[in-house]
Amino acid sequence: MSTADDRALKAEAEIGRINAFFPILPRLGNRWAASRPWEGRVLALNLHLTTLTGALIQELSLGGGTFLVSAANPATTDPGTVQFLRNQGIEVYTGGDMEDRHQQVLNHRPSMLVDVGFDLIHALLEKRPDLVPQITGAVEVTRSGITRLRQRKNLPFPMMNINDGRLKNAVENRHGVGEAFWQAVSRLTGMHLSGRRAAVVGYGPVGRGLAAYARAAGLNVEVVERDPVRRLFAHYDGFPTPSLSEALSRAHLLVTGTGARHVVTAADLGSARDGLVLANAGHGGDEIDVHGIQRAAIRVDQIAEHVVRYRLDSNARVTLLGNGHPLNIVLNSGSPEPVLLQFAVLGLALEYLATQSVAPGELLVPDAIEDAAAALALESLEPS
Template sequence: MLNESMIRDIKLAPQGRLKIEWVENHMPVLSLLKKQFISEKPFAGKRIAVCLHLEAKTAYLAKVLQSGGAEVAVTASNPLSTQDDVVAALVEEGIRAYAWYGASPEEYEAHLNKVLDFQPDLIIDDGGDLVALLHRTRQTEAGKVIGGCEETTTGVLRLKALEREKKLLFPMVAVNDALSKYLFDNRYGTGQSVWDGINRSTNLVVAGKNVVVVGYGWCGKGVALRAKGLGAKVIVCEIDPIRANEALMDGYQVMPLAEAAPLGDFFITVTGNRDVIRKEHFALMKDQAILANAGHFDVEISKTDLAQYAVGRRKVRQNVEEFRLPDGRRIYLLAEGRLVNLAAGDGHPAEIMDLSFALQAYSLLFILENREKLEAKLYRVPDSIDRKVARLRLEALGIKIDTLTLEQETYLKTWQLDN
């Protein structure tokens, strides 16, 4: 597939294969699915386009889908998370790939368009860029799409907007909203991998410092929990009064960002919104404050405001850029304000993505098997799939759980309670 792909260097494939082999050994649910797919070939004759962070876990998902008989093409959902050696290994496995690390905005869009030239029947998106393109300029290809899945909060928000405006052209499954996804991927995956990226980039101690977590959804909960575990004093900034109360009862300080700005040593944005940290906040920050983003797009920290406010900037470490302010203070931005866990690290642990990607594979199967019944709407992952993935993980780990007796099931279903 090399002649049909756009990649950096096919010679990198051997080290990419090693990365894929490593995660394969730690993704038992996907491995069980692979055995099933090899036997049943449920995607035979179908083309699947995958727009995700192109690293080893995603590569294994692509191979599992391929084992089900699909032709697979991949592209990146973030140019700084692409690992060129992994992409090269996929091409050697017969999977089309259109991505390389550090792609310019023009190259990034060209890669998205190339994967749509593939004319997919099914898609997996992360952040909604592929779906947006299908609805803006590639509606011819959209007519061929049976349906797809969305991996992350930002993408689900965009799909909800499309559905609300009655413009969604095909059924999509909100994989992000499945219990087996956000309770684990968003909380434990983001929580660990964000600090992996920050620590790898800065090599600074976290214990005893003030960490400001902006946004207390499931990703924010994970980031705050791991910061607390590293010995930080955690401040949470929120707009939702329920989440603010939750953060308070979880033992964190809660305050507006304007009050937290002079206190923070580390700032991590996890909101899914834009311009969350702006010039008025930069003006209040202490010298050598460190900014990182864990939301999907690089818009949560206003890079425009920071660049305009600064009188000088330079790269001081890999994935660390220093902005010098007029009064001499320095603010450090990690990974260009992109997803710090992927742009400056390897992303979520393999065991976490095992759950998320198993949900993706099963959800594609659900769309294919029910395509005559599904409308152009946003669907939740069926509860049966959600729980099946959770059960498979427990089985893979050799863990057993209790089951209800017949009497207990009956008790829970009746309103007539007796002793």
């Protein structure tokens, strides 16, 4: 059984490895150590506590100020990262219920906030309105947080939306998911992808990446897309665009990336070829109607962790990976670079809010911030 300090050392080593190959955050850390943009401020961060977040907070804390952290979700809290941050003198709240963690952070009277999902900002607005006058700025990282923000009128301080900029769609949704998903499929199944036939359902940024990385791995790829414009894009990118039932009748692998519910149901699988492997790379856990498939199955075999094979009425065997949850997230697969790039945008957003005068309300991440993050990424990727 490893001790908390052993786990912290492991997290620290992992952060060192990440920074060794894509040093975008240490470059920012050097800059913040010199300019100290949050000197004298208290910053509250509600984030998923992975080693990548540890890498971010390590660099942010070089810029002065006091940092307080709450865990956004127990399921995404790495104990090694928590201990690593505590060893750096940062207060990290992981216990109690969510409400409780937020209140503990807010008791330190922060003046800047970072949130995933608008939970911390919501807690401040509802439970600690006395703190509102001292908030100089907040950053929201996720689409769900932006949606919650927009349901609310008259936000009394500036909140930067870093989800809807140019970089996230182009880098994380497209390249990040595309690369990570197929890596996860190989890891779980041991299948060599080359020469097999794959169907990608949905041709937004996520679907485009899935299709491109599948082709690069040697798969024969088809795209199922309901929007005619995007179907045309898929055609000109060189992919056949059959109906779902046609694609199912010949695919070895089918992946959903649509954001829509029940895109593949038990009834659809009536036309599936025997041996189909099915997985999701899109939203939540319901793009594939897992419950419907479970109900319709005449036999269920757990092949391995995250790998369940169903025998259907038609006698076809269909193997579901990751129980229909986004597979790259279930396996935490793929390169950390897209998230690190987004964290660089986050840090630059905080720097902007700490140094500029900004009107209350939602503010889309300014082009200058994404330009700066892209330039830093290029310096890290292609050092001169």
